C-alpha cells in the first residue's frame with residue numbers, strides 16, 4: 224500500500240492510449256490525492272473505531288478507491304450520485320469537507336448530517352451526493368428517481384426546479400437545465416434485491432439517464448457472489464433483461480483508475496447524450512473485512528495479498544512518476560504529508576465538536592408527530608383505530 228514511500232517500479236511499462244491519455248497532469252495528480260485521502264481517512268477511522276470514538280456500523284472502502292474517484296471523475300459535479308453504506312469514499316471523492324465527514328463519523332453536530340446519520344449516511348446536497356443508505360438496494364430507486372427528475376428538468380421544464388423553501392435545485396437560479404446522468408452505486412449483494420429490478424425496469428422503460436454501478440468486490444458480507452447470485456459469470460445479462468446497455472470492467476481494469484476511466488468515460492458520455500440508462504459490472508476488492516467485526520473466514524490471506532499487489536494507488540503513483548514523468552518522489556511524499564495533515568485536522572475538529580443538542584435535534588429532520596400513528600395505544604391521527612389492536 225502506498226503509505227510512506229514510493230512503490231518499486233515494475234520491470235516493464237505499458238503505453239496508454241485511452242481517453243485518460245488526454246487528461247492534464249493536474250487531473251491525474253488530483254485523483255491520486257483523492258484516493259490517498261480516502262485511504263488515510265479510513266485508516267484513521269479504523270483507529271478511532273478501536274478507541275470507541277466512532278460507534279455504530281462502519282464499513283471501510285480501502286482497496287476500492289479507484290471506483291469512486293474514477294467514475295466521479297468521469298461526470299460533472301452537478302450530476303447527482305447516490306450510494307450504499309460503504310460511502311466515505313464517494314463523499315470525499317465528491318468533495319465533502321473531510322472535517323464534516325469525520326465529525327459525522329464521530330456523531331458530532333458539525334457532521335454533514337448533524338451527527339445523526341453516522342458512517343452509513345453521508346449526505347452532501349451542495350456536492351450532489353444524495354446519501355449513504357443502509358438498506359441494501361434501497362438507493363437504487365432513489366438513483367432512478369434522480370435520473371427521472373434530471374430528465375424531466377431538461378426535457379419538460381427546461382430549467383431546474385426550486386425547492387419548497389426557495390433554494391434552487393441547480394444551486395444556480397439562472398442555470399438552464401442540461402442533460403445529466405445520475406450515478407447509482409450498489410454492491411454485488413444488492414443484485415438480488417427486488418427494489419433494484421423495479422428500478423432497472425422503470426429505467427429501461429422510460430429511458431432514464433441512470434448508471435447502475437455494481438461495485439463487485441466478490442463478496443456480500445461473507446457470501447461469495449457465485450454462491451448467492453445467478454449469472455455471476457455474466458452479470459451483463461441482468462442489464463440486458465431490461466434493455467439496458469451494459470459494460471464490464473474487469474478486476475485488472477477496476478484496480479487501475481486509468482483503464483477504469485478509459486472504459487467508463489465514453490460509456491457515461493453516451494448515457495448522458497442519449498439520455499438512457501447503463502449498467503456497469505465494476506470489479507474491485509475490499510482489503511478490510513465487511514465491517515469492523517469480521518473474522519474473514521470466507522477468504523484466505525493469500526487472496527487479499529494477491530490483490531494488494533495490484534493496488535490502485537501504487538499503480539497510479541508508478542504511472543505518474545515513471546510513465547508520464549509528471550511527479551517526482553519528493554512531490555509524492557509532500558502530497559502524502561499534506562493529506563495526512565488534513566486528516567489529522569479533521570480528527571481534531573471531530574473530537575472537539577459538540578454532540579448534537581438533544582432538545583433541538585432529537586425531533587428535527589425526522590417525520591413530525593409520527594408517534595401518534597405508530598403507537599399501539601393511540602388512535603391514528605386521522606381518526607381510524609389501529610387495526611392491530
Ligand SMILES: Cc1ncc(C[n+]2csc(CCOP(=O)(O)OP(=O)(O)O)c2C)c(N)n1
Nearest residue numbers: 309357358359410411412413440442443444
Ligand atoms: C435489505 C437488507 N438486507 C440485509 C442487510 C444486511 N446487510 C448489510 S450489508 C450486507 C451485504 C451487502 O453486500 P454488497 O451489496 O456486496 O456490498 P459490500 O458490503 O460488498 O460493499 C447485508 C446483507 C441490509 N442492510 N439490508
Ligand SMILES: [Mg+2]
Nearest residue numbers: 410411442443
Ligand atoms: Mg460486495
